[in-house]
Amino acid sequence: MEKPASTDSAGLLIINADDWGGWKSATDAAAACFEAGRITSVSAMVFMEDSERAAKLAKTLGVDTGLHVNLNQTFTGGNCVPVISEAHERVRKFLKRGRYAQLLYNPWLRGAFKMVFQSQVDEFCRLYGMAPSHFDGHQHMHLCANMLWDEIIPADQKVRRSFSFWPGEKSILNRAYRSWVDGKLEARHVSTEYFFSLEQCLRNDRLPRVTKLAGETSVELMTHPEKESEQQFLMSDSFKQTFGGLKLATYSQLQRVAKHEACGCSCAGH
Numbered sequence: 001m002e003k004p005a006s007t008d009s010a011g012l013l014i015i016n017a018d019d020w021g022g023w024k025s026a027t028d029a030a031a032a033c034f035e036a037g038r039i040t041s042v043s044a045m046v047f048m049e050d051s052e053r054a055a056k057l058a059k060t061l062g063v064d065t066g067l068h069v070n071l072n073q074t075f076t077g078g079n080c081v082p083v084i085s086e087a088h089e090r091v092r093k094f095l096k097r098g099r100y101a102q103l104l105y106n107p108w109l110r111g112a113f114k115m116v117f118q119s120q121v122d123e124f125c126r127l128y129g130m131a132p133s134h135f136d137g138h139q140h141m142h143l144c145a146n147m148l149w150d151e152i153i154p155a156d157q158k159v160r161r162s163f164s165f166w167p168g169e170k171s172i173l174n175r176a177y178r179s180w181v182d183g184k185l186e187a188r189h190v191s192t193e194y195f196f197s198l199e200q201c202l203r204n205d206r207l208p209r210v211t212k213l214a215g216e217t218s219v220e221l222m223t224h225p226e227k228e229s230e231q232q233f234l235m236s237d238s239f240k241q242t243f244g245g246l247k248l249a250t251y252s253q254l255q256r257v258a259k260h261e262a263c264g265c266s267c268a269g270h
């Protein structure tokens with residue numbers, strides 16, 4: 001498939017809260033942060049205990065909402081038809097077999113992966129009355145081998161890339177694999193140029209480097225506001241001081257990015 005033409009999307013920061021609709025505490029923590037202007041978007045889980053309420057809340061708040069594809073956590077909503085639940089359980093058990101299961105392609109589960117993904121898209125559209133603004137995955141399983149090789153997420157969607165790291169933070173093999181993953185995504189989808197976790201940034205004092213990047217190119221910062229350390233930072237004056245001069249944006253505003261070549265530091269996002 002021909003790669004779409006590139007357009008620049010420089011200098012923006014997406015602060016996205018995961019697990020919206022997965023359970024009440026996750027939804028409520030993210031909602032409070034959104035109302036305070038501390039996050040820009042959320043990723044919603046479907047077929048979960050809080051999915052119905054979360055969808056209604058998202059419409060009320062007007063929050064930009066993507067699909068948090070769930071391939072490895074049991075559905076808790078009780079409204080999924082048996083054939084979908086059974087396919088999901090087969091996929092879940094495979095991905096839970098070991099630490100590296102997601103790197104292995106399982107040809108016997110091709111149909112199950114496609115069914116489980118499409119059922120979640122359909123349920124999202126039913127709940128929200130529109131298509132997801134973007135796609136990512138619970139524990140990043142949207143990047144597992146079956147999802148990538150079979151190109152299950154339709155082309156030209158906005159999709160979360162793999163984690164970005166500075167040189168020396170990961171092994172050469174790890175970085176090579178992530179580069180391959182991001183190459184697959186860039187060939188078919190729209191992504192930010194960099195992706196970081198707020199929890200890791202707070203732990204490793206990365207935020208100054210991340211904000212520098214966000215002033216020059218597109219960055220997604222993932223957060224789980226129900227975690228105490230992340231919620232405290234998001235709702236603090238430090239948040240305003242750290243991100244005050246940046247353009248906060250949503251996935252709906254993201255365009256295909258051109259390769260960023262001069263960030264002024266030694267980071268490697270690909």
